[in-house]
Amino acid sequence: MKWIDCVLAVAVTLSALCVPYTKVEESFFMQAIHDILKWGRVNDSFDHLEFPGVVPRSFVGPLLISVLTYPANYLYGNQSEGLSTQILARLVLGWLVVWANAQFRKEIERVFGSHTALWYGVFGACQFHFTFWTSRMLGNTLALVPMLWAQKYWLRSMFATSGARRQRGLCYMSSILAFTCVVLRFDTAVFAATMLASRLSMINVRVICTLMAAVTASALLSLAVDSYYWRQRWMWPEFRVFWFNIVLGRSSEWGVSPPHYYFTHFIPRLLLGALPFAGIGILANRRAAQLAAAYIVSIAVFSANAHKEWRFILPAVPIGNLCAALGVARLDQVPTLRLPTRLMAMALAASSLALAVMMTYISSLNYPGGFALALLHSTESSSDVRVHIDTYAAMTGVTRFGQLNHNWIYNKTEGLAPAQFGNFTHLLTSNPKQHSGNGFSVTAVESGYAGLDVRPRLLLSAELPVSARLQPLVWIMRRDDAPS
Helix, strand or coil: CCHHHHHHHHHHHHHHHHCCCCEHHHHHHHHHHHHHHHCCCCCCCCHHHHCCCCCCCCCHHHHHHHHHHHHHHHHHCCCCCCHHHHHHHHHHHHHHHHHHHHHHHHHHHHHHCHHHHHHHHHHHHCCHHHHCHHHCCCHHHHHHHHHHHHHHHHHHHHHCCCHHHHHHHHHHHHHHHHHHHHHHCHHHHHHHHHHHHCCHHHCCHHHHHHHHHHHHHHHHHHHHHHHHHHCCCCCCHHHHHHHHHHHCCHHHHHCCCCCCHHHHHHHHHHHCCHHHHHHHHHHHCHHHHHHHHHHHHHHHHHHCCCCCCHHHHCCHHHHHHHHHHHHHHHHHCCHHHHHHHHHHHHHHHHHHHHHHHHHHHHHCCCCHHHHHHHHHHHHCCCCCCEEEECHHHHHECCCHHHCCCCCCEEECCCCCCHHHHHHCCEEEECCCHHHHCCCEEEEEEEEEEEEEEECHHHHHHCCCCEEEEEEEEEEEEEECCCCC
């Protein structure tokens, strides 16, 4: 890895350390890693058996992260609880993305030159979503690791000087894409289809056989691992996700957005300062246009689905950054534009970095549940504690890694009747009024992000005109007659 790859690694590491808690989207993978590290073999105590979620997810990714986390965790004392273990697992994923990105950047350097590869690295290291989210336990982030490798071999299949190297690159790409789609994220099949379609003239019997073998092997791997951990025969999670979201069309239950949303809202947020140069690259460089075309078609296909999230198009970020780097390189070839191009590129990268720092700070305020549980551990010395964690608290930072006291009972059951809360000594709740008249009193409160306050007049006094607004979000309550 070169220095620019190390810069990205430092940015990913700092993001994980500054914002150690996780949100509901990461819940399945974080809980799965905790349970694998603690017990290894599946048992009734695994979180996914108690709270299975709407659709199943594969254990292949969490199993890999757990295996890579275990040696360092073993040397540290083999702890299955504690924020440090959670951070370690997240760093393993983040560093895997950095490593895969370094391989892709290396291929960019081989094909397009060191100048383009450098700017590719700079744009990525300054983007919020490519630094903050690369250590987040999302299926999309797990899938980004093989997707970067697939993109590496995609470049090789398109631009290698040797026909044999191009053919091998296409076979490698097909195998990696098959694994990613079948095991980690079924929706990457959209990108896989357009990437393969771009090399349609090269697809022969060898490529087809390689693809079929990879699909079969990947399906068998998922069936073996997930049937065991889910305790169900023929468990293929990504097929069930496909059936739920596409065949049944239920993804829209999680919200809908207009068709243009990916192009007008998410892509500008993902690329930030790289966006203008990406447009220049696509217009001025034939190879950049060729790369971008496949991903523009993919995003257009995603746009047909009413439910949209930025993470669905995360694999498009490296290609967008490559197009931006090619745009800089193209303008840099014009002597009169060289200096202004470099100054503009540095200014846009610096602006992206400033936004990334601000967004990371704001994100650190979005985990009141995690902070509330940590506060409860630091202030409550009794060993006889039965704490109920409501849905909002559980969604904003509470994981099994944070359940530090083996003598305590932690409960996340939803839909309890008011009388049932009397079985608990403490509550983490977002609705204190529900319990204040039923024998519970507030002992502490955790605030969280509630928006931005913009006050331009502060510029006159050399103060920041923007500040984060906080409001109470999670209350710690104690039963009045609980033993001390």
